[in-house]
Amino acid sequence: MVSVWFMFLTFPIMVIRVNPVEHVVEWRWLNMVLVGIGSFFLSFVWNYSIRRKEIGAKKSETGEGTNAIPLSQRLLKKKEVYKPALVIFGIFALTYPFIFSLYQTNIMISALIYVMLGLGLNIVVGLAGLLDLGYVAFYAVGAYSYALLNYHYGLNFWMALPIGGVLGAMFGILLGFPVLRLRGDYLAIVTLGFGEIIRIILENWNEFSFGPSGIAHIPRPPLFGIELSVQGSTIFVYYIMIGLCLFTIFVVNRLQNSRIGRAWIALREDEIACQAMGIDKAKTKLTAFALGATWASMGGVVFAAKTTFVNPASFTIWESIIILCVVVLGGMGSIVGVIAGALVLILMPEYLRAFSEYRMLAFGVLLVVMMIFRPGGIIPNVRRVYTFGTGSQNDES
Amino acid sequence: MYAASIRSVPDRKMMKADTTMESVLKVQNLGMNFGGLRALDDVNLDVRKGEIIALIGPNGAGKTTFFNCITGIYPPTDGDVLIRSRGGNGLERINGLKPNKVTEKGLARTFQNIRLFLNMTVLENVMIGRHCRMHAGVLGAVLRGASTKKEEKNVVEESYAILEKIGLAQFVNEFAKNLPYGAQRRLEIARAMATEPFLLLLDEPAAGMNPHETQELDELIKRIREEEGISILLIEHDMKLVMSLSDRIFVVDYGKNIAQGTPEEVRNNPVVIKAYLGEEVDA
Numbered sequence: 001m002v003s004v005w006f007m008f009l010t011f012p013i014m015v016i017r018v019n020p021v022e023h024v025v026e027w028r029w030l031n032m033v034l035v036g037i038g039s040f041f042l043s044f045v046w047n048y049s050i051r052r053k054e055i056g057a058k059k060s061e062t063g064e065g066t067n068a069i070p071l072s073q074r075l076l077k078k079k080e081v082y083k084p085a086l087v088i089f090g091i092f093a094l095t096y097p098f099i100f101s102l103y104q105t106n107i108m109i110s111a112l113i114y115v116m117l118g119l120g121l122n123i124v125v126g127l128a129g130l131l132d133l134g135y136v137a138f139y140a141v142g143a144y145s146y147a148l149l150n151y152h153y154g155l156n157f158w159m160a161l162p163i164g165g166v167l168g169a170m171f172g173i174l175l176g177f178p179v180l181r182l183r184g185d186y187l188a189i190v191t192l193g194f195g196e197i198i199r200i201i202l203e204n205w206n207e208f209s210f211g212p213s214g215i216a217h218i219p220r221p222p223l224f225g226i227e228l229s230v231q232g233s234t235i236f237v238y239y240i241m242i243g244l245c246l247f248t249i250f251v252v253n254r255l256q257n258s259r260i261g262r263a264w265i266a267l268r269e270d271e272i273a274c275q276a277m278g279i280d281k282a283k284t285k286l287t288a289f290a291l292g293a294t295w296a297s298m299g300g301v302v303f304a305a306k307t308t309f310v311n312p313a314s315f316t317i318w319e320s321i322i323i324l325c326v327v328v329l330g331g332m333g334s335i336v337g338v339i340a341g342a343l344v345l346i347l348m349p350e351y352l353r354a355f356s357e358y359r360m361l362a363f364g365v366l367l368v369v370m371m372i373f374r375p376g377g378i379i380p381n382v383r384r385v386y387t388f389g390t391g392s393q394n395d396e397s
Numbered sequence: 398m399y400a401a402s403i404r405s406v407p408d409r410k411m412m413k414a415d416t417t418m419e420s421v422l423k424v425q426n427l428g429m430n431f432g433g434l435r436a437l438d439d440v441n442l443d444v445r446k447g448e449i450i451a452l453i454g455p456n457g458a459g460k461t462t463f464f465n466c467i468t469g470i471y472p473p474t475d476g477d478v479l480i481r482s483r484g485g486n487g488l489e490r491i492n493g494l495k496p497n498k499v500t501e502k503g504l505a506r507t508f509q510n511i512r513l514f515l516n517m518t519v520l521e522n523v524m525i526g527r528h529c530r531m532h533a534g535v536l537g538a539v540l541r542g543a544s545t546k547k548e549e550k551n552v553v554e555e556s557y558a559i560l561e562k563i564g565l566a567q568f569v570n571e572f573a574k575n576l577p578y579g580a581q582r583r584l585e586i587a588r589a590m591a592t593e594p595f596l597l598l599l600d601e602p603a604a605g606m607n608p609h610e611t612q613e614l615d616e617l618i619k620r621i622r623e624e625e626g627i628s629i630l631l632i633e634h635d636m637k638l639v640m641s642l643s644d645r646i647f648v649v650d651y652g653k654n655i656a657q658g659t660p661e662e663v664r665n666n667p668v669v670i671k672a673y674l675g676e677e678v679d680a
Contacts (some may be wrong), residue, residue: 251539258538258549259531266514266525273512276468278500278529278592287535 007036053373093242097235105238109306111346112241113299118326118338119248120295125324126333126381127261128288129268131188133320134175134195138168138293140202140315142300147215147310148208157221161301168297169290176289180282183271195320202312214311218304237306244302245339248295252335255291264288265333322346329370331377340378419481421446421596421628422467422504423488427476429459429466429652436462437652440476442630444596449622449629451643453636453663455672459652460632461509464600468506469496480504481595501529505594507585509601509632515574519565519584522573523556526591556591562624563587563617579610583617590621597621599631603638611638618642640664648672 010032017026097105117139124132145167146160155163179190202209209215220233221240255261263284266274275281304310322345330341345363352362370378422444429437437459444450452460466473472493479488480502491499505526514522531552537545560566563583568576573584582602589597602618603611615638621627633639639646639660646663648656650672656663663669 254539254541259528259533260535260538262521262525263528265517269514269516270512275496276500276506277525278497280497
């Protein structure tokens with residue numbers, strides 16, 4: 001049925017070709033057959049996987065699957081699996097710029113910036129459950145604070161990085177205050193507006209931000225005063241990014257299972273109950289916004305240093321959406337998931353350049369398929385498991 | 398560690414005789430308007446230390462609104478909500494405080510339609526209850542110094558002890574959403590207990606429970622009062638439970654007090670029978 005329908009739908013595009021020069025109509029019947037067969041197979045695969053998913057859902061309902069932790073998480077749990085994997089991954093990450101070309105390293109740097117942005121947004125969206133569509137605004141704040149501080153006061157990268165982070169946090173609180181009472185769709189709209197405001201200010205306030213022409217000649221990060229070649233400094237930026245990502249992972253990981261992290265998750269789960277349990281809603285929301293913005297801002301500083309040029313065109317709503325996709329696709333609240341999501345989403349379009357015309361199509365299809373079959377993301381989050389020895393309980397009572 | 402949090406075990410008989418016991422909650426002339434609708438009108442209620450008080454009334458009488466006013470979810474339009482001040486003597490006005498402040502002062506509540514943090518584990522739900530008794534901030538969490546580590550360890554142990562007491566220890570690492578219904582209700586109580594309240598507000602704790610579960614709940618509530626010395630104010634429709642548990646009962650209808658007294662008095666009060674149980678029911 002589906003295939004017949006598709007044959008009919010694509011008929012005008014695929015089958016008829018009007019040649020306006022010779023005034024003839026070409027009928028390409030072979031295409032129609034191909035579309036029919038293709039869509040038949042696709043719908044078959046589709047139905048099969050939907051059915052499999054339903055069986056899976058039923059299993060978990062009856063309690064069979066309650067202990068079935070996803071394979072990815074089970075692998076992560078096993079020490080003998082993840083330790084060597086981590087070592088191999090680490091060595092790979094460290095030697096990456098020497099194995100691959102400068103071009104590849106550059107792509108990897110942007111992917112790592114997105115890892116950082118994703119982890120930052122993960123605090124706001126994944127943990128605290130505040131849908132933020134204007135996240136790119138903080139990224140812009142970071143990039144411009146480095147660019148402007150350097151232009152006016154000649155501050156170098158290492159000084160701009162913490163200052164950018166603090167500025168980002170301040171902007172996060174600035175956005176946080178008016179939206180304290182909002183949540184869900186309303187919050188999304190306000191943050192969307194905020195993101196656009198920042199971009200439009202940067203575009204139009206010529207005296208401040210040099211408008212759409214942007215700021216050029218931003219210095220790359222210095223290494224103890226040594227002037228590096230373009231290649232050398234790219235590699236250096238790569239290592240800075242690796243370091244910053246590790247730092248981000250460390251911080252987010254610590255926060256996740258702390259008093260603050262639990263409060264965020266409680267806020268996401270149920271706002272009223274969360275307040276009734278003695279959690280200060282305003283404070284918790286503001287910390288989430290501020291911390292999320294800090295990482296975005298620091299990512300922005302690195303971005304400015306990497307490209308040596310910033311202009312408002314880099315900070316459109318599309319960027320916000322990509323970052324949000326990274327978080328949702330990777331798995332909300334899950335650190336490993338967000339990293340995987342960032343690498344897939346940023347690297348995939350780069351390596352699909354060969355099929356340039358279809359790459360956005362593939363991107364869209366991937367998102368749709370993922371959300372249907374793995375709504376939890378590539379690697380969903382699992383909560384920490386506490387173990388209680390029987391012995392320790394005895395000496396307590 | 399846990400032993401420290403158990404308060405002095407009160408003697409129930411002594412308490413019943415001594416009617417001049419200090420109040421832990423005193424609500425005076427409470428009124429609440431929603432636009433033109435007067436949901437609560439001049440409601441008075443008091444809870445003394447160690448008492449179990451039931452608040453009953455037909456559907457829509459304003460019982461849950463009353464709870465929401467006390468716990469700060471709605472600011473009451475008029476009247477006073479006074480509670481025992483923490484640590485000191487005397488009463489303290491808490492109208493218009495934010496819910497989290499009210500909880501900090503020692504009032505904890507559960508919800509009529511269960512409001513657990515479904516995607517957190519059972520233990521974490523209880524740990525959230527400990528939130529307002531902890532101090533670690535962002536820096537503390539990131540640096541994880543000795544005091545933070547110790548606090549975190551204590552919280553885990555205390556929370557586990559509470560779960561053991563409530564009888565949910567076997568579910569520790571289960572997600573709250575996977576718990577059976579009765580256990581979810583009890584988890585709400587456990588979570589509320591974790592905030593170290595002196596007064597526990599239970600909003601229809603037995604709703605949807607089967608007779609066996611209700612019986613367990615009955616014992617649990619009594620045990621909380623005996624062992625922890627926590628006073629309890631509950632809204633409930635299950636008359637058997639109400640009669641078995643409460644020291645005194647307050648009846649509201651259309652947002653007004655219509656009766657109060659011991660279970661026997663309320664049971665035989667013609668006004669209550671008329672308004673609440675219906676005239677043809679022989680209670």
